[in-house]
Amino acid sequence: MHIETSVIFCVIGCILALLLKQYQKVQGILLSIGICVIVMMTALPEIQRIFDTAQNIYAQSHLDGAYFGILCKAIGICYLTQLGTDICKDSGENAIGTAVELCGRILLVLLSLPLFLTLAETVLEMMT
Amino acid sequence: MNQKNYDFDETLSELLNASGTDDLLQDFEISGTTDITEMQFSDFMGDFLGTVQNQIHTPLETLGLLTGVIILSALAGSLRNQKQNISQIYEIITVLCAAGTAVRPLTDVFLHASEILENSANFMLAFSAVYGGIMTAGGQVTAAAGYQSAMVILCNIALEIAVRLLFPFLTMSLAMSLIDAVNPAVSLAGMIKLIQKITVWILGFLMALFLGFLSVKSIVSVSADRVGTKAIKYAISGFVPFVGGAVSDAYSAVLGSMNMLKSTAGMIGVLGVMALLLPVLTELFLYKFLIAVAAAASELFDASALTRLFRNLEAVLSAGFSVAVSFSVMFIISTGIMMTLGSS
Numbered sequence: 260m261h262i263e264t265s266v267i268f269c270v271i272g273c274i275l276a277l278l279l280k281q282y283q284k285v286q287g288i289l290l291s292i293g294i295c296v297i298v299m300m301t302a303l304p305e306i307q308r309i310f311d312t313a314q315n316i317y318a319q320s321h322l323d324g325a326y327f328g329i330l331c332k333a334i335g336i337c338y339l340t341q342l343g344t345d346i347c348k349d350s351g352e353n354a355i356g357t358a359v360e361l362c363g364r365i366l367l368v369l370l371s372l373p374l375f376l377t378l379a380e381t382v383l384e385m386m387t
Numbered sequence: 388m389n390q391k392n393y394d395f396d397e398t399l400s401e402l403l404n405a406s407g408t409d410d411l412l413q414d415f416e417i418s419g420t421t422d423i424t425e426m427q428f429s430d431f432m433g434d435f436l437g438t439v440q441n442q443i444h445t446p447l448e449t450l451g452l453l454t455g456v457i458i459l460s461a462l463a464g465s466l467r468n469q470k471q472n473i474s475q476i477y478e479i480i481t482v483l484c485a486a487g488t489a490v491r492p493l494t495d496v497f498l499h500a501s502e503i504l505e506n507s508a509n510f511m512l513a514f515s516a517v518y519g520g521i522m523t524a525g526g527q528v529t530a531a532a533g534y535q536s537a538m539v540i541l542c543n544i545a546l547e548i549a550v551r552l553l554f555p556f557l558t559m560s561l562a563m564s565l566i567d568a569v570n571p572a573v574s575l576a577g578m579i580k581l582i583q584k585i586t587v588w589i590l591g592f593l594m595a596l597f598l599g600f601l602s603v604k605s606i607v608s609v610s611a612d613r614v615g616t617k618a619i620k621y622a623i624s625g626f627v628p629f630v631g632g633a634v635s636d637a638y639s640a641v642l643g644s645m646n647m648l649k650s651t652a653g654m655i656g657v658l659g660v661m662a663l664l665l666p667v668l669t670e671l672f673l674y675k676f677l678i679a680v681a682a683a684a685s686e687l688f689d690a691s692a693l694t695r696l697f698r699n700l701e702a703v704l705s706a707g708f709s710v711a712v713s714f715s716v717m718f719i720i721s722t723g724i725m726m727t728l729g730s731s
Contacts, residue, residue, distance in 0.1 A: 306462070309458060309459075309462060312458065313455040313458050313459055313487065314455075316451045316452065316454060316455040317452060317455055319448075319451060320391065321680075326452075326456070326484035326487055326488060327455065327459075329480065329484065330456065330459045330480065331459070331482055333477055333480045334459060334462050334463060334477065337473050337474070338479050340473055341473060348464070357406075359725075360473065363473055364473065364476060367473070367476045367477065368476065370480070370585055371476070371479065371480045371483055372482065374484065374487060375481035375483065377487055378483055378486055378487065378565060378569065381487075381490050381491070381494070381560045381565075382565055382566060384494075385494060385558050385562040386559060386562055387563060
């Protein structure tokens with residue numbers, strides 16, 4: 260991913276989307292979504308490199324690496340939720356945006372439930 | 388005759404096994420009394436460094452995992468300004484992961500330290516009682532009931548307080564630190580600080596009392612401070628948190644006790660005490676250092692919740708390290724006093 264290319268692409272995309280929204284609002288929104296998806300796809304290999312580095316660190320240790328998977332899923336949910344919410348809110352659909360955000364939050368809480376339980380057990384074990 | 392030897396060996400092995408000394412000796416690859424008597428300082432240092440190498444493995448792995456959590460936490464940095472709620476939940480998840488990664492090794496370290504210190508306190512209690520009995524039976528009634536005995540009793544009380552009160556306090560503080568970092572809405576920072584303050588106050592009071600008794604009549608001490616001694620004292624006062632000053636003041640007495648141990652029980656006595664106390668102190672210090680590194684790394688990536696967790700853990704480990712160092716100082720000095728009593 261080249262930051263210059265991405266920035267230029269995004270700025271041109273923004274201008275085009277703004278122009279298009281004046282005449283065809285739906286197509287303007289579709290263009291915004293398309294640009295977001297393309298930029299995210301170009302950023303994915305870089306994110307993959309960060310994940311690989313973290314995974315290597317986890318793989319080299321003999322400790323429980325189950326947390327790594329949870330963190331990766333959580334970051335994925337966060338990014339998708341934010342993207343979805345922003346697109347909905349930009350389109351003027353605040354209610355749908357809030358619903359997307361709520362779904363994201365629920366998923367994150369569900370994902371972290373086993374961690375909460377483990378921590379609660381450990382704390383209780385330490386207190387007794 | 389053979390039957391007698393067999394009984395002696397059997398009794399010895401039972402005693403070593405029951406006291407837990409067997410496990411300790413196995414760590415240093417010592418299998419019998421012959422190995423102990425023929426042990427050289429260089430062999431001991433080699434074994435000790437080997438133990439440290441083994442000990443450093445788990446803390447380094449823990450640090451590696453924590454670094455992974457910090458890196459993944461930094462990924463959510465871009466979300467922080469825009470979607471406060473989502474990023475807050477993600478921060479909680481990263482703290483849960485970091486706590487889950489670090490808490491097991493840290494709890495193990497605390498339990499291990501507490502176990503060793505408890506065994507040492509039990510040993511000292513039994514040792515002083517048996518030694519006092521032997522001295523009384525040997526006609527040294529005055530010595531057995533004198534100032535030195537009061538000092539040994541004070542040491543024993545201090546050791547018991549350290550093991551049965553201060554370490555449980557710190558474990559409680561460790562548990563509270565985890566809860567405090569996970570849920571920013573419920574701030575337990577005040578409670579954590581209070582527990583740590585109480586621990587440090589008790590520790591400070593015990594050390595002050597101990598040093599006061601020690602300075603009334605210098606039983607075990609070396610000659611006046613030289614430049615080297617002053618430098619070591621200065622280093623100790625900076626190195627040991629909370630009670631560094633008191634520990635550095637007791638340095639001469641520790642050195643005197645070690646000399647007394649060396650002249651009565653030989654080098655093996657000194658090595659025995661070192662083998663008992665050094666692994667615990669090393670382990671606690673390693674974890675304290677690595678958690679400090681993790682805190683610095685998380686601060687670098689602006690992960691505030693993780694930084695708070697690591698700073699809390701570091702504070703608990705510092706207090707634990709101080710308790711262990713103070714305990715070790717008291718243990719060494721009271722052993723030295725016991726030896727002085729026997730030789731007087």
